[in-house]
Amino acid sequence: MAGWMWLRCVLGPHLQRIHRSPEQSRTDGRAGRRGWSYQPRTLEKHTDSILGWASALWSLSYYSSPLLLCYLYRKGYICSSKLVPVSQYLGTVLVCLLGVACLRGWGRWKNLEYLQFISILEATKKNHTPENKKRVRCYDFDFSYWPFDFSWTEVNNPKLSKAGVSLLKPEPRLRGAADSVLNSVRTLPCQIISFLVAHSFGRRMLYPGSVGLLxxxxxxxxxxxxxxxxxxxxxxxxxxxxxxxxxxxxxFVDRRRDGGETGQTLVICCEGNAGFYEVGCMNTPLEGGYSVLGWNHPGFGGSTGVPFPQNEANAMDVVIQFAIHRLGFQLSDIVIYAWSIGGFTASWAVMSYPEIQSLVLDASFDDLLPLALKVMPDSWRPLVQYTVRQYMNLNNAEQLLKGPEDVMSNRGNDLLLKLLQFRYPKIMTDEGIRVVRQWLGSFNHLEEASVYSGYEVDDDWCVSVLQSYQAERDVLFPWSVGEDMTLEGRRQLALFLARKYMRNFETTHCTPLPASEFHSPWRL
Structure with a gap:
């Protein structure tokens, strides 16, 4: 038994911290000590440091292997007579590292805190009882060792398979058979370069939070x-x-037992391209008293994979299924809150689950392509267009319609205009778009109010018109309200709807939204 436990210590995860929840602090009278960092003993500490350096050197060698192999080949080191001594040397190194790992296991075996942790982890893997899960959650350790809590296979969804959830694809151009073959041959070099760009620095530029060094x-x-x-x-x-x-x-932070009305609503947070739930936009709805579910993009924090659109949508889907089938929320209880690039998974969610209560987008955009073209050289335009549409098609506005210093350059404004044009086409004519753009171009709240009052918008009249239309027809979007209306009436409705759909908060892009600015969306 002791030998088996020592082996578990050798193969076990790296332990970071022992948590103590508020409930535990109350029951054991140690409220002043919520949690503490795990303190390895001398033997474990030094052996862990050696293995850490070995891992770093291996990663460096792996990524630099093409250059290293070229250098060794030019120097004549890659030959049978010299490979044998090298292999013998590497074998010796591996044996030494194995010995170091065994010593680290011995050091862990002598540490009562680690022994208690590994015993709880093994018990949880064998028996997923609520009590065991509660105990293992008191530890922060390598997430790859964490037992599974929920899987997509637990949900009976015939539309879902290992191929992934459905995404909107760019419409292909219609061509003749011969022309299509010739075009494929002609664009093959661009396709190869595009694939390499997307899977190397392109993905890391778009999602810097997936870079291991960061x-x-x-x-x-x-x-x-x-x-x-x-x-x-x-x-x-x-x-x-x-x-x-x-x-x-x-x-997941559960506020339902607090008794407040906001706690019955679950806010699912979708982070930005360098955001993590640990330090991201979860804080805004938390301060507002909501129940909150945060998650990390594939390749971020403890999440595995890479954050390409298909993987992102697959992750969003299992998060929603978890909220419904394990946490017990209804779709009508769920609000999706997204910051910046998180608008892609958020818009996909409301497209795929239209029963979701509401969507809040903070500093997001309508489409990635205009932003990518803006920062890349003009000579790269065809390559950028193909790469974005093929591998990084973050088409937020298109999904939303299915279910800089100049304020007018804000892509969030384009997102608003596209949504209003789709939902209220008779109101958002050229004149309606013009007055909304004028309102969006305001530099502060006073100028916004001046534009709004200048067109003498009557909020009560606008509400009554929209409510009458809804009561008489009760149809889905798009609405034809405004087709028999005067130009002045359409202007009023356009500004009224724009102000209801968008709130302007003056800040920088990376500043978290204050809880006082987080509101449930307007409902007619």
């Missing part, structure tokens, strides 16, 4: 943020398995 630099901050969510808000960490096999790291 995550390593942010690790202390992420651990501190996670400890705060667990120890101050009694957050529950869960591992979800998406249909593509990616493991999604989530954090």
């Amino acid at each position: 995550q390593k630099a942010m690790r202390p901050m992420l651990q501190q943020g996670q400890a705060r969510l667990i120890e101050e808000f009694d957050g529950q960490r869960n591992k979800l398995v998406a249909c593509d096999g990616n493991e999604i790291d989530t954090m």
Whole structure:
């Protein structure tokens, strides 16, 4: 038995912290000590440091292997006479590292805190009882060892398969058979370059939070943020398995038992391209008293995979299914809140689940392509267009319609205009678009109010017109309201709807939204 436990210590995960929730602090009388960092003993500490350096050197060698192999080949080191000594040397190194790992296991075996942790982890893997899960959540450790809490296979959804959820695809251009073949041959070099760009620096530029070096630099901050969510808000960490096999790291804070009305609503947060639930936009709805479910993009934090659109949508789907089938929320109780690039998964969610209560987009955009073209050289335009549409098609506005210093350059404004044009085409004629653009071009709240009052918008009249139309027809969007209306009436309705659909909050892009500015969307 002792030998088996020692082996578990050798193969076990790296332990970071022992959490203590508010409930535990009350029951054991240690309210002043919510949690503490795990303190390895001397032997474990030094052996862990050696293995850490070995892992870093291996990663460096792996990524630099093409250049390293070329250098060794030019120097004549790649030959049978010299490969044998090298292999013998590498074998010796591996044996030494194995010995170091065994010593680290010995050091862990002598540490009562680690022994208690590994015993709880093994018990949880064998028996997924609520009590075991509650005990294992008191520890912060390598998430790859975390037991599964929910899988897409638990949901009987005939539309879902390992191929993934459905995404909107760009419409193909119609061509003749011969022309299509010739065009494919002609564009083959561009396709190859596009694939390499998307799967190398392109994806990392779009989602810098997936870069391991950045995550390593942010690790202390992420651990501190996670400890705060667990120890101050009694957050529950869960591992979800998406249909593509990616493991999604989530954090749930339940406010339903607090008795407040906002606590009955679940806000699912979709982070930005360098955001993590540990330090991201979860704080805004938390301060507002809502129940909150945060999750990390594939390749971010504890989540596995890479954040391409298909993987992102697959992750969003399993998060929603988890909220419904395991946490017990109805779709009508769920609000999707997204910051920046998180608008893609948020708009996909409301397109795929139209019963969702509402959507809040913070500093998002309508389409990635205009932003990508803006920062890339003009000579790269065909390559950028193909790469974005083929591999990174973040078409927020298109999904939303299905279910800089100049304020007018804000892509969020284009998102608003496209949505209003789709829902109210008779109101959002050329004149309606013009007055809304004038309102969007205001530089402050006073100028906004001046534009609004200048067109003498009567809010009560606008509400009555829309309510009458809804009562008489009760149809889905788009609405034909405004087709028999005067130009002045259409202007009023256009400005009224624009102000109801969008709120302007003056800040920089990376500033979190204050809880006072987080509101449930307007309902007629």
